[in-house]
Amino acid sequence: MSSTHSALQHHFDTLDQQREASTFGMWCFLVTEIMFFGGLFTAYVVYRLRYQAAFEAASNSLLTWAGAVNTAVLICSSLTMALAIRSAQLDRRKAIVWFLLVTMLLGATFLGIKAFEYTTEFREHHYPGPSFHFDAPPADPNPHHAEMFFAIYFCMTGLHAAHMLIGLGLLSSLLAPAWKGRYTPEWHNPLECIGLYWHFVDIVWIFLLPLLYLFGAHGTK
Amino acid sequence: MSANPNATTPDTARTSVTAPATSDLALPRENYLNAQYGLRSWLLTRDHKRIAILYLISVTAFFFLGGFFALLIRLELLTPEGDLVGPDTYNRLFTMHGIVMVFFFLIPSIPATLGNFLLPLMIGAKDLAFPKVNLGSWYVYNLGALFTLWSILHGGVDTGWTFYTPFSTTYSNTYVITAALGIFVAGFSSIMTGLNFIVTVHRMRAPGLTWFRLPLFVWSMYATSLIMILGTPVIAITLLLVAAERTLHLGIFDPALGGDPILFQHLFWFYSHPAVYIMVLPGMGVVSELVAAFSRRRIVGYRVVAFASVAIAILGFLVWGHHMFVTGQSLYTATIFSVLSMLVAIPSAVKVFNWTATLYGGAISLETPMLYALGFIGLFTIGGLTGTMVATLGFDVHVHDTYFIVAHFHYIMVGGTIMAYMGGMHYWWPKISGRLYPSFLSKLSALIIFVGFNLTFFPQFILGYLGMPRRYWSYPPEFQVLNVLSTAGASILGIGYILPLCYFAWSMRYGKAAGDNPWGAVGLEWTTASPPPTHNFDVTPIVTHEAYDYGQAPVLGEEARVV
Numbered sequence: 001m002s003s004t005h006s007a008l009q010h011h012f013d014t015l016d017q018q019r020e021a022s023t024f025g026m027w028c029f030l031v032t033e034i035m036f037f038g039g040l041f042t043a044y045v046v047y048r049l050r051y052q053a054a055f056e057a058a059s060n061s062l063l064t065w066a067g068a069v070n071t072a073v074l075i076c077s078s079l080t081m082a083l084a085i086r087s088a089q090l091d092r093r094k095a096i097v098w099f100l101l102v103t104m105l106l107g108a109t110f111l112g113i114k115a116f117e118y119t120t121e122f123r124e125h126h127y128p129g130p131s132f133h134f135d136a137p138p139a140d141p142n143p144h145h146a147e148m149f150f151a152i153y154f155c156m157t158g159l160h161a162a163h164m165l166i167g168l169g170l171l172s173s174l175l176a177p178a179w180k181g182r183y184t185p186e187w188h189n190p191l192e193c194i195g196l197y198w199h200f201v202d203i204v205w206i207f208l209l210p211l212l213y214l215f216g217a218h219g220t221k
Numbered sequence: 222m223s224a225n226p227n228a229t230t231p232d233t234a235r236t237s238v239t240a241p242a243t244s245d246l247a248l249p250r251e252n253y254l255n256a257q258y259g260l261r262s263w264l265l266t267r268d269h270k271r272i273a274i275l276y277l278i279s280v281t282a283f284f285f286l287g288g289f290f291a292l293l294i295r296l297e298l299l300t301p302e303g304d305l306v307g308p309d310t311y312n313r314l315f316t317m318h319g320i321v322m323v324f325f326f327l328i329p330s331i332p333a334t335l336g337n338f339l340l341p342l343m344i345g346a347k348d349l350a351f352p353k354v355n356l357g358s359w360y361v362y363n364l365g366a367l368f369t370l371w372s373i374l375h376g377g378v379d380t381g382w383t384f385y386t387p388f389s390t391t392y393s394n395t396y397v398i399t400a401a402l403g404i405f406v407a408g409f410s411s412i413m414t415g416l417n418f419i420v421t422v423h424r425m426r427a428p429g430l431t432w433f434r435l436p437l438f439v440w441s442m443y444a445t446s447l448i449m450i451l452g453t454p455v456i457a458i459t460l461l462l463v464a465a466e467r468t469l470h471l472g473i474f475d476p477a478l479g480g481d482p483i484l485f486q487h488l489f490w491f492y493s494h495p496a497v498y499i500m501v502l503p504g505m506g507v508v509s510e511l512v513a514a515f516s517r518r519r520i521v522g523y524r525v526v527a528f529a530s531v532a533i534a535i536l537g538f539l540v541w542g543h544h545m546f547v548t549g550q551s552l553y554t555a556t557i558f559s560v561l562s563m564l565v566a567i568p569s570a571v572k573v574f575n576w577t578a579t580l581y582g583g584a585i586s587l588e589t590p591m592l593y594a595l596g597f598i599g600l601f602t603i604g605g606l607t608g609t610m611v612a613t614l615g616f617d618v619h620v621h622d623t624y625f626i627v628a629h630f631h632y633i634m635v636g637g638t639i640m641a642y643m644g645g646m647h648y649w650w651p652k653i654s655g656r657l658y659p660s661f662l663s664k665l666s667a668l669i670i671f672v673g674f675n676l677t678f679f680p681q682f683i684l685g686y687l688g689m690p691r692r693y694w695s696y697p698p699e700f701q702v703l704n705v706l707s708t709a710g711a712s713i714l715g716i717g718y719i720l721p722l723c724y725f726a727w728s729m730r731y732g733k734a735a736g737d738n739p740w741g742a743v744g745l746e747w748t749t750a751s752p753p754p755t756h757n758f759d760v761t762p763i764v765t766h767e768a769y770d771y772g773q774a775p776v777l778g779e780e781a782r783v784v
Contacts, residue, residue: 025416
């Protein structure tokens with residue numbers, strides 16, 4: 001590691017120290033993100049235990065195929081993100097840009113499918129508020145209990161989608177430096193850190209899918 | 222563990238500090254304050270020391286704003302009748318006092334000012350790990366502050382600083398959303414600071430500075446940062462839900478829509494109880510430094526005190542239910558929370574006993590910072606012991622929502638945190654500004670603050686025990702004498718806080734040059750110039766000593782610089 005690399009900031013002694021600091025900082029940030037989503041997961045657990053039947057019925061009304069496709073899309077985008085970092089390690093400049101573009105395309109596809117789902121749910125008046133309508137299951141006829149599911153569903157997927165949007169912004173900020181050849185086997189730290197963030201957003205979805213889409217199908221058996 | 226061959230005799234170890242002869246000292250020609258000029262050089266700075274000054278200005282402004290609300294509260298309570306303000310205004314006053322003081326003064330106070338300034342200096346680093354994030358945190362803080370100020374200017378919020386639902390989500394007709402978003406945004410500045418400190422302590426320590434050579438202030442900053450990054454996101458999502466519930470009618474906390482207001486309290490206190498330790502742990506770190514420096518001794522049981530900080534941070538996450546003893550939680554839950562709350566007393570008491578043991582046999586000099594440190598130890602002990610009292614179920618039911626609680630947490634937050642903050646400011650001011658402040662006046666103001674504080678808050682213990690509830694604008698006439706005492710104390714306290722503001726400002730221009738190490742203290746921050754250069758150290762120091770190695774105190778400063 002050269003101590004005079006152009007990316008070395010004044011207050012670090014070596015690139016290694018700088019890389020370790022920013023990667024560690026990103027991990028700490030992801031811990032705060034876990035706590036941030038944790039509040040919503042807590043609310044989900046509390047009300048699911050309380051309104052089991054209504055939650056199952058509401059869960060069954062979601063478009064499970066859309067959730068499943070989106071899961072595949074996101075996992076693929078994590079793969080291409082990892083390949084972008086791998087390309088940096090192999091010093092393949094154009095491959096970095098291409099893999100970043102594919103990652104962004106997959107991210108946008110996810111958001112598109114999510115928007116389609118939201119449209120469907122809005123059309124069926126499944127959004128919380130005065131015009132909420134849902135055919136409540138006989139086991140729990142209070143419509144507010146299914147409404148609670150949708151409130152939490154929109155909060156969780158909405159917050160996740162906001163993170164996806166931020167992720168797309170971060171990825172796009174990597175494109176120009178990658179094209180100019182800033183990311184080399186010696187130094188490609190921004191790729192690694194934003195990659196960590198992207199994988200985190202992916203993993204949050206991996207938890208959302210069974211909790212929101214799948215558990216209803218399981219419960220009605 | 223010293224590499225210094227000089228034999229230490231008890232006599233040299235006990236040399237008392239006296240005010241240094243300063244007439245021949247001059248400020249360094251170039252330092253962080255005059256390295257660049259102009260507003261732009263301050264607003265775009267990435268120097269942790271300048272960012273600390275920016276924070277100092279912001280939190281001082283908010284301290285006096287919060288103090289202004291407190292003044293109005295105390296004036297209203299001078300008489301039993303509601304004659305100065307009406308009940309609605311009174312509700313807004315105590316809410317804004319709480320929000321401003323907790324979120325915009327106490328939480329950032331020591332970490333963002335002294336912590337920002339000292340952490341890199343104490344570990345021999347050139348800066349924090351993420352200087353841009355550090356500057357960003359100040360802007361984020363001010364953005365949150367703007368939201369809150371907007372809400373104040375439009376009439377404030379009347380929910381109490383706790384935002385309890387469903388009042389805050391459904392019934393309050395005040396600017397809850399703006400205030401909640403202000404705290405939400407300001408919370409991110411706290412996360413940014415905490416994250417920066419954790420990475421800095423892990424990755425930026427000078428050669429030879431092992432974890433158990435770190436000053437205890439660094440340990441307490443580390444423990445504080447753990448709470449900041451683990452707790453703050455939870456209040457962020459909670460307040461986001463409150464704002465969303467008000468705008469989108471979600472009903473997550475609304476019983477009419479199947480929601481549960483108690484869930485809000487769980488989420489709120491999961492952060493807001495640990496937040497108490499965000500406020501007091503830095504104070505404990507400051508006091509450890511002051512006690513060591515002014516009794517010329519290594520803190521007794523250094524490792525235990527260091528681990529006690531971490532223990533408080535961890536235990537702090539397990540006790541939130543003690544704010545909810547009267548919400549109908551089960552007796553088993555309440556008992557467990559009660560026992561866990563009492564456990565916090567153990568590491569806290571360890572610290573108090575170890576400071577006292579350090580004083581015992583130390584060569585004590587009663588300089589101004591030490592007066593604050595001694596004040597902290599006494600007042601924190603009262604606050605902590607009454608904390609154990611209110612952790613007891615039966616007693617808590619009696620004093621719940623009375624002035625006893627108000628007095629208890631003010632003994633921790635004002636008697637603890639602000640005393641330590643003032644002590645730390647007086648201790649490191651020569652390092653920050655390069656100048657000395659008037660000794661007699663500063664000791665006088667320390668005394669005024671101590672007297673004023675006790676006169677303000679001790680009567681409130683009695684008021685609360687006798688049954689005066691908190692958050693009311695009027696009270697039965699038999700409580701008036703104690704309330705008059707409290708209001709009188711508050712006005713004395715106010716003078717005590719304005720005095721340092723005046724002489725610190727005066728000293729910036731007229732104070733005598735302090736020299737590198739006016740207290741003869743050890744610690745890396747005292748081995749560089751006062752004020753330090755922008756890059757902190759001309760040569761990265763190599764640490765060969767444990768912290769508080771007062772046996773070699775007179776030579777350490779020279780030695781570290783030569784290395």
